[in-house]
Amino acid sequence: MHTTGIRRARGTLAALALAGGLMTAFADSAPPPVVIDLSTPVAHNLPPGTFTCGATGFTFQCREAKPADAPAFFVRFAFTVAREAPYELIFAGPGSGAFRRSRYAWSVDGGAPQAARWTRRVWPQDRAPAVDGNRQPAIPLAAGGHTLELRFAPEDGMPAMNRVREAFAMHHVSLTAAWAVPGDGLRPAPGFGQAAPLAAGGLALEDGDRVVLLGDSITDEAFYARHLVRLLAAARPGAAIEVYNAGITLNRIWEAAERLDRDVLALAPSWCIVALGTNDCVHMSPAEFAEHYEAVVRRLAAAGVRTVCASIPGMIPEADPNGTYFHTPDRAAGFDRTCVYQARAVADIAARHGGLFADVYGAFTRSGIGRKSLMANQWHPNDEGGRLYAIALLRAVGLARADIEKSGDAADLRVFDAVAALAPFTYPDFTTPPATLAGEPDAAMPRALLAVSSFSRNRVEFLDLADGRPVASVVVGHHPMAPAYDAGTGRLYVPCEGSGTVEVIELPASRRLDPIRLGDVYPNGVALAPDGQTAWVANFFGSSLMEIELRPGRVRRTVPLNSLAEGIVRDGEAVLVGTRDGVRVWHPGRDEAAPAVKVSPYAATFCRPDGRRLCAIDTASWQWFELTVAESLTSGAASAAPVKARAIVRNPQNGDLFAGDCVAGRVVRLPGGRGPAVAFAEVEFPMGLAFCPLP
Numbered sequence: 001m002h003t004t005g006i007r008r009a010r011g012t013l014a015a016l017a018l019a020g021g022l023m024t025a026f027a028d029s030a031p032p033p034v035v036i037d038l039s040t041p042v043a044h045n046l047p048p049g050t051f052t053c054g055a056t057g058f059t060f061q062c063r064e065a066k067p068a069d070a071p072a073f074f075v076r077f078a079f080t081v082a083r084e085a086p087y088e089l090i091f092a093g094p095g096s097g098a099f100r101r102s103r104y105a106w107s108v109d110g111g112a113p114q115a116a117r118w119t120r121r122v123w124p125q126d127r128a129p130a131v132d133g134n135r136q137p138a139i140p141l142a143a144g145g146h147t148l149e150l151r152f153a154p155e156d157g158m159p160a161m162n163r164v165r166e167a168f169a170m171h172h173v174s175l176t177a178a179w180a181v182p183g184d185g186l187r188p189a190p191g192f193g194q195a196a197p198l199a200a201g202g203l204a205l206e207d208g209d210r211v212v213l214l215g216d217s218i219t220d221e222a223f224y225a226r227h228l229v230r231l232l233a234a235a236r237p238g239a240a241i242e243v244y245n246a247g248i249t250l251n252r253i254w255e256a257a258e259r260l261d262r263d264v265l266a267l268a269p270s271w272c273i274v275a276l277g278t279n280d281c282v283h284m285s286p287a288e289f290a291e292h293y294e295a296v297v298r299r300l301a302a303a304g305v306r307t308v309c310a311s312i313p314g315m316i317p318e319a320d321p322n323g324t325y326f327h328t329p330d331r332a333a334g335f336d337r338t339c340v341y342q343a344r345a346v347a348d349i350a351a352r353h354g355g356l357f358a359d360v361y362g363a364f365t366r367s368g369i370g371r372k373s374l375m376a377n378q379w380h381p382n383d384e385g386g387r388l389y390a391i392a393l394l395r396a397v398g399l400a401r402a403d404i405e406k407s408g409d410a411a412d413l414r415v416f417d418a419v420a421a422l423a424p425f426t427y428p429d430f431t432t433p434p435a436t437l438a439g440e441p442d443a444a445m446p447r448a449l450l451a452v453s454s455f456s457r458n459r460v461e462f463l464d465l466a467d468g469r470p471v472a473s474v475v476v477g478h479h480p481m482a483p484a485y486d487a488g489t490g491r492l493y494v495p496c497e498g499s500g501t502v503e504v505i506e507l508p509a510s511r512r513l514d515p516i517r518l519g520d521v522y523p524n525g526v527a528l529a530p531d532g533q534t535a536w537v538a539n540f541f542g543s544s545l546m547e548i549e550l551r552p553g554r555v556r557r558t559v560p561l562n563s564l565a566e567g568i569v570r571d572g573e574a575v576l577v578g579t580r581d582g583v584r585v586w587h588p589g590r591d592e593a594a595p596a597v598k599v600s601p602y603a604a605t606f607c608r609p610d611g612r613r614l615c616a617i618d619t620a621s622w623q624w625f626e627l628t629v630a631e632s633l634t635s636g637a638a639s640a641a642p643v644k645a646r647a648i649v650r651n652p653q654n655g656d657l658f659a660g661d662c663v664a665g666r667v668v669r670l671p672g673g674r675g676p677a678v679a680f681a682e683v684e685f686p687m688g689l690a691f692c693p694l695p
Helices: 219-221 223-235 254-256 277-285 284-300 329-352 361-366 384-395 401-405 409-418
Strands: 051-054 058-062 073-082 085-092 105-108 118-122 133-142 144-152 171-175 177-182 208-215 242-247 273-276 306-312 356-358 448-454 459-464 470-475 484-486 493-494 501-506 512-519 523-528 534-539 544-548 554-560 565-572 574-579 583-585 603-607 614-618 623-629 633-640 647-652 657-660 665-668 678-682 687-691
Touching: 058 073, 058 144, 058 603, 073 177, 085 105, 085 409, 105 133, 105 470, 133 177, 144 171, 219 223, 219 242, 219 277, 223 242, 223 401, 254 284, 284 306, 284 329, 284 512, 284 614, 306 329, 306 384, 329 356, 329 361, 329 687, 356 384, 361 384, 361 512, 401 409, 448 493, 459 678, 484 523, 484 687, 493 512, 493 523, 493 534, 493 687, 501 523, 534 565, 534 574, 544 565, 565 603, 565 614, 574 623, 603 623, 603 647, 614 657, 647 687, 657 687, 665 687
Parallel strands: 208 242, 208 273, 273 306, 306 356, 523 565
Antiparallel strands: 051 058, 058 171, 073 144, 085 133, 085 177, 105 144, 118 133, 448 459, 448 687, 459 470, 484 493, 493 501, 501 512, 523 534, 534 544, 544 554, 565 574, 574 583, 603 614, 614 623, 623 633, 647 657, 657 665, 665 678
């Protein structure tokens, strides 16, 4: 990024966020940055074989929580500064407390340890060395030699993907580089602690404002951050506005709340743009997301920080540019629906706390610019998506068309006009019950029910098998998938990916019992053993098969699959799991599953269309492949699926098939198992079905 036209002095637009950091000018008279040599520790108490030091930096991985004779592990590095001055330490590499990275603290010359911050800064490209890393508070240093100490104390637990606090597993810290950079640290922004009413009209950002971008990998990648500061620099040349990037890949809103003091409020900003939700849509319900999000906004408001509450781009169901899917089209569309509910929560929270709402989701989905063209993969924007994202944010703070014209880029004007043309829109509220349950269901209980997992509503809907009449609705964990029913006990077992649980519902009372908690594995399918005491669960992110003892609800054994699991079925004495690498057959009692057999182009779920034949359902191409399980697994020719559905169950009483059509948002019935498909009931994202004859 060029800095031509931007005045190089204190108080300039010190905010050109390049490569995810902050570009800040410093006076020519300042001493140069000092590289801290991480290749040779001067002292440490790290166990042999747990750390590496060299040209690529320092890495420490250790499963021991602390040494026997000290409260914490430490390592020290020597460095020398030529002139007395205040210096800021900058650490490059994964941030302290980032996903599956343990936290650490630092000190200089035996001073009090300080928790490492995640606040990145990039010095101008025409200065050497280029400094890009996590900016720590300034400390005074005398000319001469000094010692940097990194301290690694054990934590109570490390955050897992679905908010599970696991017992201490290991220290894992990496630094690729470290510098001591001259600078007297940050003074509070003039507007910090005031949050004065906004002036009518015009750009809300003013001279002296400091803006922190609080986000996840979309912020971390800095596509929108680069466009945001580029457009600000053009609109307000010479303005003293700072922008800091505090995005951490894989961050969730609850983790952002944990680091808010360290990474945001410690910078004393006047503005914070809260841009989270992409990971949360997978890992927690919209209601739980809203609770954590509002806590963050409330704390920012209490500190006198103005807030821009941004919805997110959402998730596209199309394949990535390389032609593969990470999430199949139906799952991706279900996640995207969760993003819609998040957008409503974010808009409501902004209104309640005097923040500004930036409808980024609306810009990506309703501006007329094809969302697929804006995405690098299913959930990350590309550079053009970053342009749209930045313009949606800046329009929320009052950027006008005349400001955009100053960039001299026709693409900016085209995108601005598309965003400016967006009509006001009210997103649906997750807390509103489904429309199909608005009335009181008939009190008469049928002899058999169809259980339907509504992926995006976090509910299991129970329908009368005869006519689709809603009988009951039970709230369950986040993103329920393919359930299994035990007719002997009248219990339905529902795997919920986002909450890491198997929910248990007792029929006919429709009573939710205590769930079986599996942890950070993302269960998406259940198969039951004939004994009524054992179940097998397929885990998506866990890439594993679990054998569960249903009472008292504990994991008996875990079988690694080393591939994302999509579906599971029992066939006689064998258990089949559809993974990205193919279908794997496991026989209970064995330590390993048989090697994967590629029976379909993509990961498979399963169905028995006539009650006997076992078919794999390809969840991307929507083809059926007949399977034979003997000495080895074989598959027959492909046939087109009668409906695009991963969830297919058969009514043994009359041979009808029921399918969950996620695209149409309904359950359909195929009379006699042949079709044509007939609408049966409206259910949002029906990802799992189970036939439930009542005891």
